[in-house]
Amino acid sequence: MFQYVLKRLFSTIPVLFGISLLLFFMLRMLPGDPAQVLAGQMASPEDIETIRQQLGLHRPVLVQYGLFLGRLVRFDLGRSARTQHPVIKEVWARLPNTILLAVSAIGLACLFGIPAGILAAIRPYTWIDYLFTSLALFGISMPVFWLGLMLIILFSVTLHWLPAGGTGSWKHLILPSLTLAAFVVAFITRMTRASMIEALSQDYTTTARSKGLKEEVVVIKHALKNAMIPIITVVGLQFGLLLGGAVLTETVFAWPGMGRLIVDSILARDYPVIQGAILIFGLLYILVNLGVDLLYAYLDPRIRYD
Amino acid sequence: MINPWMRFKKNKAALFGSILLLIYFVTALFAPLLYPGNPSAPNLATALERPSIKEPLGKDELGRSILGRIIYGSRVSLLIAIGVVCVGLFIGVPLGLISGYYGGKVDFGIQRATDTLLAFPGFLLALALVAVLGVGLKNTIISVGISMIPIYIRLVRGCTLSVKEQTYVEAARALGTRDLTILFRHILPNVMAPITIQTSLGMGTAILFAAGLGFLGIGVQPPTPEWGAMLGSGRPYLFHAPHVATFPGMAIFFAVLGFNLSGDGLRDILDPRFKS
Numbered sequence: 001m002f003q004y005v006l007k008r009l010f011s012t013i014p015v016l017f018g019i020s021l022l023l024f025f026m027l028r029m030l031p032g033d034p035a036q037v038l039a040g041q042m043a044s045p046e047d048i049e050t051i052r053q054q055l056g057l058h059r060p061v062l063v064q065y066g067l068f069l070g071r072l073v074r075f076d077l078g079r080s081a082r083t084q085h086p087v088i089k090e091v092w093a094r095l096p097n098t099i100l101l102a103v104s105a106i107g108l109a110c111l112f113g114i115p116a117g118i119l120a121a122i123r124p125y126t127w128i129d130y131l132f133t134s135l136a137l138f139g140i141s142m143p144v145f146w147l148g149l150m151l152i153i154l155f156s157v158t159l160h161w162l163p164a165g166g167t168g169s170w171k172h173l174i175l176p177s178l179t180l181a182a183f184v185v186a187f188i189t190r191m192t193r194a195s196m197i198e199a200l201s202q203d204y205t206t207t208a209r210s211k212g213l214k215e216e217v218v219v220i221k222h223a224l225k226n227a228m229i230p231i232i233t234v235v236g237l238q239f240g241l242l243l244g245g246a247v248l249t250e251t252v253f254a255w256p257g258m259g260r261l262i263v264d265s266i267l268a269r270d271y272p273v274i275q276g277a278i279l280i281f282g283l284l285y286i287l288v289n290l291g292v293d294l295l296y297a298y299l300d301p302r303i304r305y306d
Numbered sequence: 307m308i309n310p311w312m313r314f315k316k317n318k319a320a321l322f323g324s325i326l327l328l329i330y331f332v333t334a335l336f337a338p339l340l341y342p343g344n345p346s347a348p349n350l351a352t353a354l355e356r357p358s359i360k361e362p363l364g365k366d367e368l369g370r371s372i373l374g375r376i377i378y379g380s381r382v383s384l385l386i387a388i389g390v391v392c393v394g395l396f397i398g399v400p401l402g403l404i405s406g407y408y409g410g411k412v413d414f415g416i417q418r419a420t421d422t423l424l425a426f427p428g429f430l431l432a433l434a435l436v437a438v439l440g441v442g443l444k445n446t447i448i449s450v451g452i453s454m455i456p457i458y459i460r461l462v463r464g465c466t467l468s469v470k471e472q473t474y475v476e477a478a479r480a481l482g483t484r485d486l487t488i489l490f491r492h493i494l495p496n497v498m499a500p501i502t503i504q505t506s507l508g509m510g511t512a513i514l515f516a517a518g519l520g521f522l523g524i525g526v527q528p529p530t531p532e533w534g535a536m537l538g539s540g541r542p543y544l545f546h547a548p549h550v551a552t553f554p555g556m557a558i559f560f561a562v563l564g565f566n567l568s569g570d571g572l573r574d575i576l577d578p579r580f581k582s
Contacts, residue, residue: 018422029438137319137570141563143514145521146537146555153548244429248518252541262430263522266437278434282425 004297012286019282023275024068030271033057037271040081051078077276082268087276091258095280097167098257101249102242104173105180110235113185117192117231122219124197132189139186144245148179148252165254176253183245184238191234195227202226229299236292240285310575320571326564334380345374346529354547364549367539372550375531376557382532383513383561386447390512391505393451398458399501403489405459406466416459423456432515436524446525450515454508461504465497472496499576503569510565517558533558 027034035052036043043051052058056067071077077087116136120129155175156164163172199205200223208222209215247259254260258277265273314320333340349369357364363372405416423431435449469475470493478488513533519525520534528535533554540550 014418015421015425018418019425022422026434026438137563137566138559141510141559141566143517143521143534143537143555143558143562145518145534146551146558149537149541149544149551149555152544153552157545157548240427244427247429247433248521251522262433263524266433266522266524271437274434274437278426278430281427281430285427286425 001297005294008290008293008297012290015286019279020069020072021065023072023279024065026275026278027271037269038078038081040270043081054078072279077279078272080265080273081270082265082273087272090261090273091276091280094256094258094261097255098243098246098250098259100173101176101180101246101255101257102239104177105184105242106235106239108177108181109185109188109238112181113188114192114231116185117189118196118219118224120189120193121196121200122215129193133193136186136189139182139189142182144179144183145248145252147182148175148249151175151179152252165252167256172253172255176249176255179252180242180245180249183249184241187234187238187241188231192227192231195230196223199223199227229296232299233292233296236288236295239288243281243285313575314571317571317574319567320574323564323567323569323571326560327568330380330384330561330564333377334384337377337381341371341374341377343371343374345370345378345531354543354550356547357549363553364547366536366550367543367547372536372553375536376533376554379531379533379536379554379557380561382443382526382530383516383558386443386450386516386526387509387512387565389447390451390454390516391508393448394454394458394508395501395505397451398455399462399494401455402459402462403466403493403497406463407470407485407489407493413463417463420456420459423453424460428453428457428511429515429518432519433522433524436519441524441527443526443530446516446519450512450519453515454512457508458501458504461500462497465500466493469493469496503573503576506565506569506572510562510569513558513561513565 027037030037033048033052035048035055035057038055039048039051056064059067075088077091079086080090083090116132120132123129152164152175155162162175163169164175166172196219200219202223204226205218205223208218213222243259246257247262249255250257250259251263258281262274262277262281265271265277314324347370349365352361352365352369353367355361355365355369361371361373363376366372366375401416405413426434431453432449435452436445439445439449475488475492478492483492516525517532517534517537520532520536521538523535523538526532526535528539536554537551537558540547540552540554543550
């Protein structure tokens with residue numbers, strides 16, 4: 001297992017290198033002086049010159065990239081062009097909100113998606129199966145921002161049950177989590193159904209049934225246990241999808257997370273913050289994928305020995 | 307052996323999806339006939355008018371017909387969907403073929419670049435690219451298109467790895483056929499099935515991504531009628547004129563549903579694992 005962990009850790013190095021290149025050239029692809037772009041429109045010539053010196057813009061591109069990597073390793077992402085606060089502080093302040101939203105959405109999605117997938121699998125091609133698979137397809141096809149607005153119209157405008165946006169109490173978390181959960185529940189339902197159908201057709205399930213075990217025991221103890229591996233993988237991988245969806249959900253519900261920070265920064269052309277937020281999103285995504293891979297290898301020993 | 311068309315016809319969900327898409331394509335094609343007026347012409351006297359017999363979907367914040375803008379918006383959304391998959395196809399497919407066929411250092415280089423692009427969720431990557439390229443229809447297509455490239459590379463590479471081991475490819479190689487001919491005449495036709503499925507599903511995703519960018523105000527810009535932007539501009543009026551945001555969302559939903567149902571149907575027909 002240790003060797004597998006090491007191998008998997010090493011495989012992230014080229015990706016991290018790629019991300020750093022992408023972020024480095026992102027700024028240089030913009031028209032105009034990168035120092036001016038980073039400093040913002042209101043910056044004084046002295047500020048722009050200071051940034052130019054810090055970035056080493058008068059030096060060769062390779063040296064500039066080296067300096068950039070050095071700053072990246074120290075998590076020195078510069079200052080926001082809007083607020084002049086260090087970027088890392090701005091991003092760090094928003095990160096817990098996004099993680100809270102993502103985790104509660106994944107929790108809700110599992111709470112609905114896994115039982116729905118199991119029910120669809122134990123009664124394949126019946127109305128229950130068609131109902132849940134149709135709901136899953138609707139979830140995949142629905143624009144998350146539209147669903148969010150429709151939930152606001154129903155629960156906030158019409159029924160006055162829940163707040164339409166912002167933070168402050170657990171009530172504020174319900175609608176954004178529901179919206180984001182609908183985005184991923186479809187994938188979890190589909191994967192659970194497919195894995196359970198496969199597990200229920202395996203010899204060990206037939207053996208369990210022939211031993212006279214109750215159907216619930218066969219489904220939960222024998223089939224579900226074996227079907228959980230691909231389900232866990234999908235749940236983990238959906239986290240990335242959630243991060244993308246969080247940008248829109250946070251905007252709809254005025255949720256002060258990283259997604260909204262990116263959108264506000266793009267609208268204000270605050271490139272240091274855009275760079276920082278994209279870096280953190282990328283790192284988060286890599287970490288989650290790494291965690292899922294390791295969990296997968298832990299649960300299925302065949303992976304480690306491949 | 308039932309022919310593919312018969313199987314497609316038997317798949318009710320796929321048929322429903324195709325009918326939905328047909329409606330959208332016909333609407334886009336005959337938009338000037340279906341709505342003869344100018345969908346971007348404002349009329350503030352009728353701003354936020356509710357749906358009525360005369361104006362079935364009501365009017366937006368500038369008094370423009372929502373139905374008219376949805377009809378013309380189908381042109382924009384379908385153009386984006388087609389443009390995006392073209393970017394993905396024309397760049398991703400050749401790179402996937404080369405990566406899978408040649409292997410070695412070429413494969414390593416292309417795969418690490420793909421890994422980097424895949425290290426970001428698709429919508430975030432499109433968002434980051436819009437931040438660099440700027441807003442507008444062309445940049446929306448390019449940004450969302452680039453976010454699709456790694457998916458095509460991975461898909462085509464995987465299929466190429468298995469197809470290149472087939473006897474007919476070995477035979478072509480033994481006859482001295484050029485690599486380019488082998489790639490495009492022998493391998494490509496045999497990996498077309500998954501590409502077709504991905505293209506249908508990708509068009510749905512492209513519409514969702516582009517609408518998302520439009521909703522955030524960093525996609526297609528007004529007064530061009532784009533569904534996501536229409537939804538975004540209707541957001542401030544959610545409390546007293548919810549129809550402004552409701553109908554463009556439905557247009558997006560049914561278009562994406564159409565592409566997803568058709569993609570699923572195509573998968574049932576073209577993917578050998580589903581043939582039994």
